[in-house]
Amino acid sequence: MYGMIHCAVREMVINQLGVDEWAxxxxxxxxxxxxxxxxxxxxxxxxxxxxxxxxxxLGLTMPDCLMAFGRYWIGFAANGSFKSxxxxxxxxxxTFVGNxxxxxxxxxxxxxxxxxxxxxxxxxxxxxxxxxxxxxxxxLERFVAGxxxxxxxxxxxxxxxxLTKQDREGLEFVVNFRER
Numbered sequence: 001m002y003g004m005i006h007c008a009v010r011e012m013v014i015n016q017l018g019v020d021e022w023a024x025x026x027x028x029x030x031x032x033x034x035x036x037x038x039x040x041x042x043x044x045x046x047x048x049x050x051x052x053x054x055x056x057x058l059g060l061t062m063p064d065c066l067m068a069f070g071r072y073w074i075g076f077a078a079n080g081s082f083k084s085x086x087x088x089x090x091x092x093x094x095t096f097v098g099n100x101x102x103x104x105x106x107x108x109x110x111x112x113x114x115x116x117x118x119x120x121x122x123x124x125x126x127x128x129x130x131x132x133x134x135x136x137x138x139x140l141e142r143f144v145a146g147x148x149x150x151x152x153x154x155x156x157x158x159x160x161x162x163l164t165k166q167d168r169e170g171l172e173f174v175v176n177f178r179e180r
Contacts, residue, residue, distance in 0.1 A: 001047040003040045008076040029053035041113045063142045070146020093155045134170035
């Protein structure tokens, strides 16, 4: 995964526990500044090592940490270097999710070795949509659910996210939403 993920995990831990706890986590997990370069692609094993160390520090199970990090990632991206890209990706949650593949193609132009997932809105209504998520990475269903929860918040909505299907074709989620 790309280093911006590592930077976001660092910021999440620092925001919740402070800089001293992050420094301790770095030492114990043997993470260095070289492992936190935003525009560098890293091995997925390193990313999962960092998230696992964060989950232990935060007192969360790995699935709960992935969910929390998915929610956190949306705010991190929307307020950071992806702000302008996110603003042009869509004015509502359904349009935004429908345009994620296009946004990811823009990221790949900057980071050609990045392996991005795919999101396809299969069906949408006034207060829900169904989306298929495909990735060569396994075990990220809670992270993806957290992303959708973060998007609900980003767009000023409340709702719920349900994983409805998991097979060789990928994951399928239903997101129900309404105005706050």
